[in-house]
Amino acid sequence: MPILEIFSQGEEIVTGQTLDTNAAWLSEQAVQLGFTVARHTAVGDKLGDLVGLLKEIAGRADCCLCTGGLGPTSDDLTAEAVAEAFGLPLEFDEIAYRQIQSYFSNRKRPMPETNRKQALLPQGSTRLDNDWGTAPGFAVQAGHCWFAFMPGVPSEMCHIFLERVKSLLNERFILNPSRLVTIKTLGIGESDIQQRLGEVKMPERVQLGFRAGVDEVQTKLLFPADYPEKDMAALTADMTARLGDFVFGIDGLNEETGNLAAAVDKLMRDAGKTLAVIETASQGLLAAKCLGYAWLHSAAYEQSLSALGERLGVAVEMSDLAKTGALLAKALQNQNPADFVLIQLYDGSPAQFQNKDQTIILYNTLLNRESFQQIRHNLGGPAGRKQNQAALLGLDLLRRHLQNRKI
Amino acid sequence: MPILEIFSQGEEIVTGQTLDTNAAWLSEQAVQLGFTVARHTAVGDKLGDLVGLLKEIAGRADCCLCTGGLGPTSDDLTAEAVAEAFGLPLEFDEIAYRQIQSYFSNRKRPMPETNRKQALLPQGSTRLDNDWGTAPGFAVQAGHCWFAFMPGVPSEMCHIFLERVKSLLNERFILNPSRLVTIKTLGIGESDIQQRLGEVKMPERVQLGFRAGVDEVQTKLLFPADYPEKDMAALTADMTARLGDFVFGIDGLNEETGNLAAAVDKLMRDAGKTLAVIETASQGLLAAKCLGYAWLHSAAYEQSLSALGERLGVAVEMSDLAKTGALLAKALQNQNPADFVLIQLYDGSPAQFQNKDQTIILYNTLLNRESFQQIRHNLGGPAGRKQNQAALLGLDLLRRHLQNRKI
Numbered sequence: 001m002p003i004l005e006i007f008s009q010g011e012e013i014v015t016g017q018t019l020d021t022n023a024a025w026l027s028e029q030a031v032q033l034g035f036t037v038a039r040h041t042a043v044g045d046k047l048g049d050l051v052g053l054l055k056e057i058a059g060r061a062d063c064c065l066c067t068g069g070l071g072p073t074s075d076d077l078t079a080e081a082v083a084e085a086f087g088l089p090l091e092f093d094e095i096a097y098r099q100i101q102s103y104f105s106n107r108k109r110p111m112p113e114t115n116r117k118q119a120l121l122p123q124g125s126t127r128l129d130n131d132w133g134t135a136p137g138f139a140v141q142a143g144h145c146w147f148a149f150m151p152g153v154p155s156e157m158c159h160i161f162l163e164r165v166k167s168l169l170n171e172r173f174i175l176n177p178s179r180l181v182t183i184k185t186l187g188i189g190e191s192d193i194q195q196r197l198g199e200v201k202m203p204e205r206v207q208l209g210f211r212a213g214v215d216e217v218q219t220k221l222l223f224p225a226d227y228p229e230k231d232m233a234a235l236t237a238d239m240t241a242r243l244g245d246f247v248f249g250i251d252g253l254n255e256e257t258g259n260l261a262a263a264v265d266k267l268m269r270d271a272g273k274t275l276a277v278i279e280t281a282s283q284g285l286l287a288a289k290c291l292g293y294a295w296l297h298s299a300a301y302e303q304s305l306s307a308l309g310e311r312l313g314v315a316v317e318m319s320d321l322a323k324t325g326a327l328l329a330k331a332l333q334n335q336n337p338a339d340f341v342l343i344q345l346y347d348g349s350p351a352q353f354q355n356k357d358q359t360i361i362l363y364n365t366l367l368n369r370e371s372f373q374q375i376r377h378n379l380g381g382p383a384g385r386k387q388n389q390a391a392l393l394g395l396d397l398l399r400r401h402l403q404n405r406k407i
Numbered sequence: 408m409p410i411l412e413i414f415s416q417g418e419e420i421v422t423g424q425t426l427d428t429n430a431a432w433l434s435e436q437a438v439q440l441g442f443t444v445a446r447h448t449a450v451g452d453k454l455g456d457l458v459g460l461l462k463e464i465a466g467r468a469d470c471c472l473c474t475g476g477l478g479p480t481s482d483d484l485t486a487e488a489v490a491e492a493f494g495l496p497l498e499f500d501e502i503a504y505r506q507i508q509s510y511f512s513n514r515k516r517p518m519p520e521t522n523r524k525q526a527l528l529p530q531g532s533t534r535l536d537n538d539w540g541t542a543p544g545f546a547v548q549a550g551h552c553w554f555a556f557m558p559g560v561p562s563e564m565c566h567i568f569l570e571r572v573k574s575l576l577n578e579r580f581i582l583n584p585s586r587l588v589t590i591k592t593l594g595i596g597e598s599d600i601q602q603r604l605g606e607v608k609m610p611e612r613v614q615l616g617f618r619a620g621v622d623e624v625q626t627k628l629l630f631p632a633d634y635p636e637k638d639m640a641a642l643t644a645d646m647t648a649r650l651g652d653f654v655f656g657i658d659g660l661n662e663e664t665g666n667l668a669a670a671v672d673k674l675m676r677d678a679g680k681t682l683a684v685i686e687t688a689s690q691g692l693l694a695a696k697c698l699g700y701a702w703l704h705s706a707a708y709e710q711s712l713s714a715l716g717e718r719l720g721v722a723v724e725m726s727d728l729a730k731t732g733a734l735l736a737k738a739l740q741n742q743n744p745a746d747f748v749l750i751q752l753y754d755g756s757p758a759q760f761q762n763k764d765q766t767i768i769l770y771n772t773l774l775n776r777e778s779f780q781q782i783r784h785n786l787g788g789p790a791g792r793k794q795n796q797a798a799l800l801g802l803d804l805l806r807r808h809l810q811n812r813k814i
Contacts, residue, residue: 014444016434017618017627019426023449027423037421038456040449042430049445211424284686284694287708291690291794292761294710301694301706354699387698 002062002173004035008042009050009068009078010152022067022157029161034175034225035063045069050081058086058143063173065165068152070135072114078149079120079138086142088122096127096136103134128164132156139168146172176225181236181253183219185246186260186396187377190217196242206235214388215259219243248399261289264395267402268295273368275398276338278308278328281346281353281362281379281390289391297338305345321345322374325365333367341367344394346379356382362390364397373401409469409580411442415449416457416476416485417559429474429564436568441582441632442470452476457488465493465550470580472572475559477542479521485556486527486545493549495529503534503543510541535571539563546575553579583632588643588660590626592653593667593803594784597624603649613642621795622666626650655806668696671802674809675702680775682805683745685715685735688753688760688769688786688797696798704745712752728752729781732772740774748774751801753786763789769797771804780808 006026012018023040030037038061043049050069057064069078083090097119104111118135121127128137128148133156139148148165150157169175185193190212197219202208207222219239223232233253240247249257257263268275277299279286287299302308309316309324312331316324329343346353348360359380366373377393379386413433419425430447437444445468450456457476464471476485490497504526511518525542528534535544535555540563546555555572557564576582592600597619604626609615614629626646630639640660647654656664664670675682684706686693694706709715716723716731719738723731736750753760755767766787773780784800786793 008447012616012618013431014434014447015438016431016436016444017616019428019431020447021426024420024423024426027421029423031422037423038450038453040415040421040427040447042447043445046445209424211419279691282695283698283703284691284706284708287691288689288695288794292757292790294757296690296708297710298714299691299708301691301703303701303704307705350699350701383699387695 001034001036002175003038003060004030004063004065005038005057005061006030006040007053007057007064007066008040008152009045009066010042011044011075013042013068014044022152022154025154025158026065026067026161029166030065032177032180033166033169034177035173045075045077047077047081047084050077051085054081054085054142054147058145058147061145063169064145064147065161066147066149067157070118070137070149070151072112072118072134076117079122082122082125082140082142082147082149086122086140088124088140090120091123093119093121093127093136096121099129099136100134126168128160130156130160131163132159137164139165178225179223179227179232179252181221181223181232182251183221183236183240183243183247184216184249184251184257184260185219185243186216186248186392188217188243188246193217193219193243197239200235200239200242203231203235214385215392216248245400245404248396260392260395260399261293264399264402265290265293265295267399268293271402273339273402274337275340275342276332276336277342277344277394278302278332279344279391279394280305281344281360282387282394285387286344286391286394289395298336318347321347321361321363322376325363325374326367326372329365329367329372339368340398341365342394342398343367344390346390353386354383356380356385360386362393364394366397366401368401373397408441408443408583410445410467411437411470411472412445412464412468413437413447414460414464414471414473415447415559416452416473417449418451418482420449420475421451429559429561432561432565433472433474433568436573437472439584439587440573440576441584442580452482452484454484454488454491457484458492461488461492461549461554465552465554468552470576471552471554472568473554473556474564477525477544477556477558479519479525479541483524486529489529489532489547489549489554489556493529493547495531495547497527498530500526500528500534500543503528506536506543507541533575535567537563537567538570539566544571546572585632586630586634586639586659588628588630588639589658590628590643590647590650590654591623591656591658591664591667592626592650593623593655593799595624595650595653600624600626600650604646607642607646607649610638610642621792622799623655652807652811655803667799667802667806668700671806671809672697672700672702674806675700678809680746680809681744682747682749683739683743684749684751684801685709685739686751686798686801687712688751688767689794689801692794693751693798693801696802705743725754728754728768728770729783732770732781733774733779736772736774736779746775747805749801749805750774751797753797760793761790763787763792767793769800771801773804773808775808780804 006023013020027037069076121138125138125140130136135151137150150160209220211218249263274295279301290296314327325343329341333341343365345363346360352358359378362377413430420427434444476483528545532545532547537543542558544557557567616627618625656670681702681704686708697703721734732750736748740748750772752770753767759765766785769784
């Protein structure tokens with residue numbers, strides 16, 4: 001597999017003011033295309049550092065994806081560094097210049113003289129047109145390494161990569177793209193997943209990996225390019241079955257599921273149902289995750305449980321939140337035309353909520369016209385994690401109900 | 408200033424599965440301590456790559472902060488690579504071993520034999536005790552470069568850096584820490600800020616920078632260590648005055664403000680006031696940002712404006728949202744004992760909301776017992792940005808009122 005490196009230029013990255021999301025994104029793309037990514041490097045805006053680094057990489061890698069340093073100001077030195085490192089003098093590119101001019105004229109703004117610099121490209125390079133910003137990128141062969149230089153603004157970089165660089169990579173390199181299948185779960189930890197999957201006989205050519213995020217735990221299967229589709233589906237199905245109800249989505253096999261909210265959105269639209277929710281621990285975050293979903297009719301947060309009870313005409317019993325949840329759900333259903341009613345309550349003081357070493361007990365109650373389901377969870381960690389988990393577990397109760405139609 | 412590099416080890420970083428937040432965090436720390444950060448490098452888990460890179464850095468930098476590769480598994484190769492690169496054979500560290508043992512016995516779990524490996528440290532290295540996980544770190548001098556090796560788990564890395572490494576850096580290097588002042592604004596763009604600040608005569612030794620984030624735009628002033636406190640305060644005050652009401656906080660001068668929600672929290676607590684809010688465009692996100700703030704009494708989201716009007720007994724006029732906002736605010740105030748009532752409405756179809764190239768018009772109405780204020784904004788960009796801006800602008804209206812007491 002060809003060896004690829006990622007190179008990021010920018011004082012703001014080296015000083016830690018900006019997180020280098022470009023490097024991670026480009027690496028994922030490169031791995032999926034079939035490259036071996038060997039190294040990431042970031043440097044600031046000293047010409048000598050840039051020149052030295054470009055020479056190093058040219059002697060080491062088959063391909064290098066570079067971002068940053070293409071802007072109009074004096075600390076944008078990438079083209080100059082390429083010219084010096086590889087003996088390719090800068091030349092004025094008439095087409096690039098006209099593109100920069102029209103960028104400004106389209107926006108009815110005068111083009112500052114400094115932007116002229118962005119039309120200077122190293123001799124013999126291939127221009128990478130940038131329809132999304134001012135600076136064109138460029139690609140250049142140096143020794144046995146092919147370099148692509150892209151802007152540092154993430155949206156422009158993604159566009160140029162997907163629309164220009166990707167096809168050039170496929171032309172220039174013999175690549176065997178691997179296939180990545182991701183099984184997405186909520187409510188089960190990485191070690192429990194590993195235990196459940198321990199008995200699966202893993203084919204030697206398949207790489208198994210795990211990634212625990214804030215919103216989901218991902219079980220990743222990386223298949224070589226020539227792996228039979230049928231065997232890939234069979235292995236994924238076996239593993240999914242072992243993880244059971246915890247699986248809310250699978251990416252990379254047929255369609256992409258997206259995150260949990262997107263999975264619930266699809267199920268709710270298919271079922272043609274609507275929802276009203278009362279949040280406590282998640283304090284608006286469950287509703288916020290459902291942005292743009294027409295099936296969410298209403299959401300409410302009330303800090304005081306007794307104020308909430310009063311509003312809905314329910315006698316709140318702090319010592320019996322299961323019962324209180326059920327009563328509130330019925331009362332809300334009587335007031336509200338939504339098909340589903342979701343009530344989230346929790347047992348725990350504000351101090352317990354804020355303390356990362358203490359847990360709260362979450363009571364989720366889901367009610368529809370025919371049936372009723374209630375589930376209890378222990379939530380730990382910092383307040384923000386408790387909030388996020390409460391939002392996700394509410395959505396997940398809905399997902400499980402819609403998927404199983406059991407309640 | 409001494410030259411520092413950041414070195415991250417891990418296949419998950421190089422393949423883009425994990426974003427290297429450690430590198431950015433350590434860089435910020437290093438800059439504030441007074442280092443010049445010259446380079447970040449990340450490599451995977453090939454021994455040869457690691458050895459080569461360590462030698463390179465030893466010939467280039469005065470100091471290197473390293474993360475990752477200290478775990479118990481066979482792909483955790485940092486100590487081995489250090490041993491090979493610098494000719495420092497691994498030695499069994501009895502104290503490290505006992506610490507690893509007690510980590511497991513404290514958790515009532517048997518210590519796997521593989522963890523024994525974590526007690527092997529390069530000859531002559533300084534152990535960096537890890538009270539927050541299994542793997543101790545270590546520091547080693549190689550040539551004229553001092554290396555500190557820390558675990559890759561961010562929470563453990565932060566602890567070891569702050570509790571162990573920072574003081575060692577201050578002992579070993581002559582550092583002149585610079586001082587960073589950050590002026591934080593909302594509702595004004597970077598170019599408008601630059602225009603307003605254009606006439607300020609910037610002292611040559613002060614570095615001016617900008618950072619536009621999702622939640623705020625930061626104007627950054629970096630002062631050299633010996634810059635007079637009085638002049639620093641005067642320059643900051645001058646710039647803050649020019650930015651006027653848009654400034655919600657200043658970090659680095661006296662106290663840290665935190666984000667906008669934290670600034671509003673302080674003002675609300677000082678004023679002893681409470682709030683009830685109705686969200687539309689932000690759909691729960693305003694409430695979610697106020698997690699743990701006791702002054703937020705209630706929040707509601709209702710997808711249908713007519714359903715909302717019916718609930719509060721107000722005749723909704725879609726053609727006059729300013730008037731409707733005022734009527735809803737009064738109606739909510741009559742039902743709700745909170746001191747402030749905030750009503751957020753917007754003009755725009757669901758399609759306009761979702762379309763990143765179209766705008767919606769936001770109407771924020773703030774009412775308290777004595778007075779009334781209404782403000783209108785145009786919101787553009789992707790749906791998630793509109794949602795976030797709507798949440799922030801609601802909080803910001805409250806912030807301006809509390810700061811100015813003008814309405």
